[in-house]
Amino acid sequence: MSTRTVLHQADIARALTRISHEILESNKGPEGLILLGIPTRGVTLAHRVGRLIEEFSDAVIPVGALDVTMYRDDLHRNPTRAPQPTQIPPGGIDGRVVVLVDDVLFSGRSIRAALDALQDIGRPAAVRLATLVDRGHRELPIRPDFVGKNLPSSRDERVNVHLAEVDGREEVTIES
Template sequence: MSAESTVILDMAGIRRALTRIAHEVLEKNKGVDNLVLVGIRTGGVHLARELAARLEEIEGAKLPVGEVDITLYRDDIKGHSAHLPVGKTDIPFSVEGKKVVLVDDVLFTGRTIRAALDAIMDHGRPACIQLAVLVDRGHRELPIRADFVGRNVPTSLKENISVKFDANYAPAEVVLEK
């Protein structure tokens, strides 16, 4: 479908970005106390697990990782030509009073994040929610910003950014398609 595609982050680049984000998360929160990770299905979940592994390497503590599916919280239910299947939300811990780091692969309009915030709030009242994304491609339609960003990539609306994962769900590369 795409005539041109450029790899803007390879596996090593993604790994370095996640390691830096892990350090930033620890710095901002002064450790891992009361910290939980929630990934947005499906890309964000794989990244959240990677991030949890990085945090464990650095701090030696295993953080709980939840998954949130935002399909039921979308603002565009009507008018989907291919109606989206509902995935499973699985947050096997209480978010009440926790510091939640929400993880997604690409930050674009901000609508997905808005939906995810509502979904998490329906599970309880966290102390705070911080946002970590691998790529911020701009074009926000809502007043939302990320606390931790792997790479800022200015894009045009015609371009598309996707994060590819390998067979073991490890992030393999970030591709810009024109």
């Protein structure tokens, strides 16, 4: 098995800065925004994007976590991690622009599960999707609004996102 690094720490920082600016521009400012990261690394990325948006706009952006484990349609086929707590910031999501943040977009099934989970929590004004890596291979009609890096890959390759807060190192790799 071979592993190659496709994004280094500086590349990840640049991508998150761009995503943060794009979110602000798309929303015409920080008003009404809420970021919900999909565990595990999506939560870390959401917090980073939230801090960047705050830095650029001088507005506090609520950041939370949305666990989608029990909403997945492939639980019977794939072993999965233990559910993580869902943390919705005070004030909820009703009438807000929710930006879902994930590390890698692949089939779209996690995002479909996230949309189902959101229905149980409230009714946002809009839902947007930000992902650090879009590797294609969609099985559902889901498209990200904000992408750090489009990374074409084959189905048998594995894309790994490593973040300092979770893994002690900062890089995106592809294993083949």
